[in-house]
Amino acid sequence: MTENILLIPGPVVISNKVQQALGTGSVSHTSDEFVAVFSSVLKKTRQVFKAGESSQPLVLAGSGTLGWDIAASNLIETGDKVLVLSTGFFSDSFAECLQVHGAHVDKMTAPLGGVVPVSDLRAALTPGGYKVITITHVDTSTGVMNDVKEICKAVKHVSPETLIVVDGVCSVGCEKLEFEAWGIDYALSASQKALGAPPGLSISMLSERAVSVAFSQKSQSCFYTSLKRWIPIMQNYESRKASYFATPAVQLINALNVALDEILEHGLEERIAKHWTTSDWFKNKVTEELGLELVSANARVSAHGLTAIYVKNPPEVISALKNMGIVISGGLHKDIQGEYIRVGHMGESACNDSLQHIQSCFDALKALEL
Amino acid sequence: MTENILLIPGPVVISNKVQQALGTGSVSHTSDEFVAVFSSVLKKTRQVFKAGESSQPLVLAGSGTLGWDIAASNLIETGDKVLVLSTGFFSDSFAECLQVHGAHVDKMTAPLGGVVPVSDLRAALTPGGYKVITITHVDTSTGVMNDVKEICKAVKHVSPETLIVVDGVCSVGCEKLEFEAWGIDYALSASQKALGAPPGLSISMLSERAVSVAFSQKSQSCFYTSLKRWIPIMQNYESRKASYFATPAVQLINALNVALDEILEHGLEERIAKHWTTSDWFKNKVTEELGLELVSANARVSAHGLTAIYVKNPPEVISALKNMGIVISGGLHKDIQGEYIRVGHMGESACNDSLQHIQSCFDALKALEL
Numbered sequence: 032m033t034e035n036i037l038l039i040p041g042p043v044v045i046s047n048k049v050q051q052a053l054g055t056g057s058v059s060h061t062s063d064e065f066v067a068v069f070s071s072v073l074k075k076t077r078q079v080f081k082a083g084e085s086s087q088p089l090v091l092a093g094s095g096t097l098g099w100d101i102a103a104s105n106l107i108e109t110g111d112k113v114l115v116l117s118t119g120f121f122s123d124s125f126a127e128c129l130q131v132h133g134a135h136v137d138k139m140t141a142p143l144g145g146v147v148p149v150s151d152l153r154a155a156l157t158p159g160g161y162k163v164i165t166i167t168h169v170d171t172s173t174g175v176m177n178d179v180k181e182i183c184k185a186v187k188h189v190s191p192e193t194l195i196v197v198d199g200v201c202s203v204g205c206e207k208l209e210f211e212a213w214g215i216d217y218a219l220s221a222s223q224k225a226l227g228a229p230p231g232l233s234i235s236m237l238s239e240r241a242v243s244v245a246f247s248q249k250s251q252s253c254f255y256t257s258l259k260r261w262i263p264i265m266q267n268y269e270s271r272k273a274s275y276f277a278t279p280a281v282q283l284i285n286a287l288n289v290a291l292d293e294i295l296e297h298g299l300e301e302r303i304a305k306h307w308t309t310s311d312w313f314k315n316k317v318t319e320e321l322g323l324e325l326v327s328a329n330a331r332v333s334a335h336g337l338t339a340i341y342v343k344n345p346p347e348v349i350s351a352l353k354n355m356g357i358v359i360s361g362g363l364h365k366d367i368q369g370e371y372i373r374v375g376h377m378g379e380s381a382c383n384d385s386l387q388h389i390q391s392c393f394d395a396l397k398a399l400e401l
Numbered sequence: 402m403t404e405n406i407l408l409i410p411g412p413v414v415i416s417n418k419v420q421q422a423l424g425t426g427s428v429s430h431t432s433d434e435f436v437a438v439f440s441s442v443l444k445k446t447r448q449v450f451k452a453g454e455s456s457q458p459l460v461l462a463g464s465g466t467l468g469w470d471i472a473a474s475n476l477i478e479t480g481d482k483v484l485v486l487s488t489g490f491f492s493d494s495f496a497e498c499l500q501v502h503g504a505h506v507d508k509m510t511a512p513l514g515g516v517v518p519v520s521d522l523r524a525a526l527t528p529g530g531y532k533v534i535t536i537t538h539v540d541t542s543t544g545v546m547n548d549v550k551e552i553c554k555a556v557k558h559v560s561p562e563t564l565i566v567v568d569g570v571c572s573v574g575c576e577k578l579e580f581e582a583w584g585i586d587y588a589l590s591a592s593q594k595a596l597g598a599p600p601g602l603s604i605s606m607l608s609e610r611a612v613s614v615a616f617s618q619k620s621q622s623c624f625y626t627s628l629k630r631w632i633p634i635m636q637n638y639e640s641r642k643a644s645y646f647a648t649p650a651v652q653l654i655n656a657l658n659v660a661l662d663e664i665l666e667h668g669l670e671e672r673i674a675k676h677w678t679t680s681d682w683f684k685n686k687v688t689e690e691l692g693l694e695l696v697s698a699n700a701r702v703s704a705h706g707l708t709a710i711y712v713k714n715p716p717e718v719i720s721a722l723k724n725m726g727i728v729i730s731g732g733l734h735k736d737i738q739g740e741y742i743r744v745g746h747m748g749e750s751a752c753n754d755s756l757q758h759i760q761s762c763f764d765a766l767k768a769l770e771l
Contacts (some may be wrong), residue, residue, distance in 0.1 A: 035428075035432075037426070037427055037428065037429060039429050039431075041648065042427035042428070042429070042430065042648065042651055043427060044426065044427060045426060045427055050424055050425070050426055051424065053423055053424050053652060054420055054421065054423050054424015054425070055420070055424070056407075056414065056415060056420055057407055057412035057413060057414060057415055057593065057599055057600070058405075058407065058412070058728075059407060059409050059412070059728050059730075060412065060600070061409075061730075062405075062728065091463075091464075092462060092463050092464045092467075092600070092601045093461075093462050093463045093467070093625065094461075094462045094625070094647035094648050094649070094650070095647065095648060096624070096625050096646070096647035096648075097462075097463070097625045097647075099624060099625070100623055100624050100625045100626075103624070104623070127624065128624035128625075131621050131622070131623065131624045131627070132622075132623075132624070221648070223427065223648060223651075229427055229650070229651065229652045229653075230427070230430070230462070230648045230649065230650050230651050230652075231462045231601050231650030231651075231652075231653055251501050252501070252502075252622045252623065253470055253474070253501065253502075253622065253623050253626075254466070254469060254470050254473070254497065254498035254501045254502070255463065255464070255466050255467045255469070255470045255498075255626075256470075256623075256625075257501070275733075276466070277464035277465065277466035277467075278411065278412065278464050278465060278466075278591070278593060278600045279464070279600065280464070280599070280600050280601030280650075280653070281412055281593075281599065281600050281601075282423060282599045282600075282601075283599075283601055283650070283653070358428075358429050358432065360429075360431075363645075
């Protein structure tokens with residue numbers, strides 16, 4: 032495919048090594064060779080989520096969206112109450128998914144570009160009764176980031192029985208996320224964002240408590256997402272024993288293995304810090320030097336894997352950048368869809384300075400004299 | 402990964418061109434470039450299933466198993482009656498999936514190595530009331546093939562209102578399947594078998610009637626498999642308009658595109674015929690020259706993408722072949738699990754004579770003096 036600079040908020044540019052690991056022949060999903068790779072992927076996934084030995088990693092063939100169904104079909108039974116913190120399109124879609132699985136959803140919607148105040152959240156949780164709360168760490172539609180640590184603390188204080196579910200699709204690998212220390216019960220991500228792998232894998236983590244809820248479900252709403260079926264498989268693979276429920280995406284997992292190596296070799300903290308540096312640089316340049324306004328209200332709620340920027344004629348800007356070889360995205364929030372652009376800066380584009388991707392994007396935006 | 406001859410019944414050996422198409426950088430899922438590829442994949446999928454313009458192709462990130470959930474969550478509501486024709490492990494697992502989605506399942510189990518007689522099927526359908534019948538075209542656990550054409554004819558005659566669902570995971574690309582002419586309503590397959598692509602894509606086809614059932618469902622049991630959400634996306638992509646519900650597995654679809662090209666350039670009929678020739682040759686040699694017995698009872702019910710063979714010590718045979726660089730599979734049917742081996746011959750290994758894969762496998766088996 033062509034050699035544009037891909038700066039959408041996922042799929043992201045993958046490294047040469049990841050690409051090589053992807054373009055390999057098929058091997059048996061039960062071969063020692065693949066079992067070793069999958070085992071390593073599961074162990075490294077635990078590290079990247081900062082999860083402990085008691086947590087359960089899960090890597091399935093599917094889009095990131097599948098993670099919502101995994102959460103909803105295993106943690107929710109008809110009528111269970113769920114509190115959804117909405118910061119945009121993806122939080123709302125997750126709410127829809129929960130409803131499909133029979134949840135009674137109460138939604139707290141943040142003002143556009145902002146987050147739900149933790150005091151409001153505390154008040155909403157105080158009467159009790161919520162089985163699950165969902166937090167979209169970064170809503171890719173707005174570039175708004177929730178303070179997951181703070182929210183977890185509030186939930187643990189006011190309603191400790193509530194399961195904490197974090198959508199980390201646009202955060203794992205580029206934002207601070209401490210699955211175990213913060214007491215998260217289920218966090219879901221996808222391969223094609225800050226993890227730097229190709230699209231097609233749903234990657235997630237369960238706490239012991241979430242596993243026990245999943246195993247004690249009276250009814251099940253899906254087969255492919257069934258944790259009762261998948262967890263023994265994942266545990267076998269992790270302990271290097273081939274096992275079968277559905278055929279894993281062998282080459283994608285091989286590519287993810289290399290992508291996770293690159294993150295851990297760089298150092299997870301360093302890699303996250305690098306995403307923050309890149310993001311801060313770009314956001315400062317865009318606001319200070321170009322005088323543009325961001326969708327995210329302030330630095331405290333701004334994501335570090337993408338930047339959502341108000342511009343006058345988004346399709347024209349996108350098309351002009353495309354002509355300069357840079358691919359960015361349009362808006363995805365119903366209230367302001369035609370008013371902003373989204374620039375992704377995750378993985379290689381954010382971390383590999385020699386590529387000059389973000390500099391090039393800034394230069395291109397500057398050249399447009401917006 | 403290593404260069405063994407991979408002869409399990411999926412994943413199969415992929416061609417060099419497919420491998421190259423897989424090992425490409427990420428592109429935007431909404432780029433003109435990818436939209437053109439996806440459009441072409443959907444059109445070619447229709448050709449490979451022998452489906453007409455009114456049929457709806459569907460390509461989702463996921464394992465083949467996901468196709469069962471697509472069928473069950475869109476065509477079944479709680480209490481709906483489903484007749485399952487079981488020819489092995491995969492038919493039984495599909496039945497389990499249907500039950501998870503609330504179906505009332507009646508199962509007709511074929512004798513080991515055989516199929517359910519069509520006369521029995523007619524009798525079972527006569528009282529009416531079955532919303533869906535499921536047929537596993539080839540059950541990969543036994544190598545038994547159903548006569549889907551004959552079964553469709555019987556269903557149309559006795560119970561025309563019953564939706565016909567065909568699991569073609571181990572058949573599309575290597576067995577005759579005429580989606581439209583036979584009046585199939587939903588057929589599902591996967592990328593890693595006779596289609597000759599890497600694992601990770603669920604590929605399926607819906608009739609107009611199935612689409613209308615899916616759209617008129619009162620309740621839904623899954624979000625990711627929702628046809629109400631996916632069909633508009635697939636229709637947009639096919640007509641070259643980018644559209645979003647969940648991020649497609651860009652590189653896998655690029656690889657599938659090349660794999661489908663290879664099938665259609667070879668000629669679908671010729672390609673199927675070649676699988677039959679390879680399969681017949683192997684089965685004859687194994688039974689006549691080596692005096693071994695097949696799990697499938699006779700040629701009429703024998704699949705052409707794999708051969709299931711009784712041997713005395715399967716783990717020893719598998720391990721001996723592994724040492725000779727040939728990877729085959731063990732048994733997967735509960736009653737005879739430790740009594741047979743499975744050799745896959747799909748895609749490149751069956752069609753590319755210069756590879757000599759099946760000859761090598763036969764020679765290796767012969768050398769063992771079983």
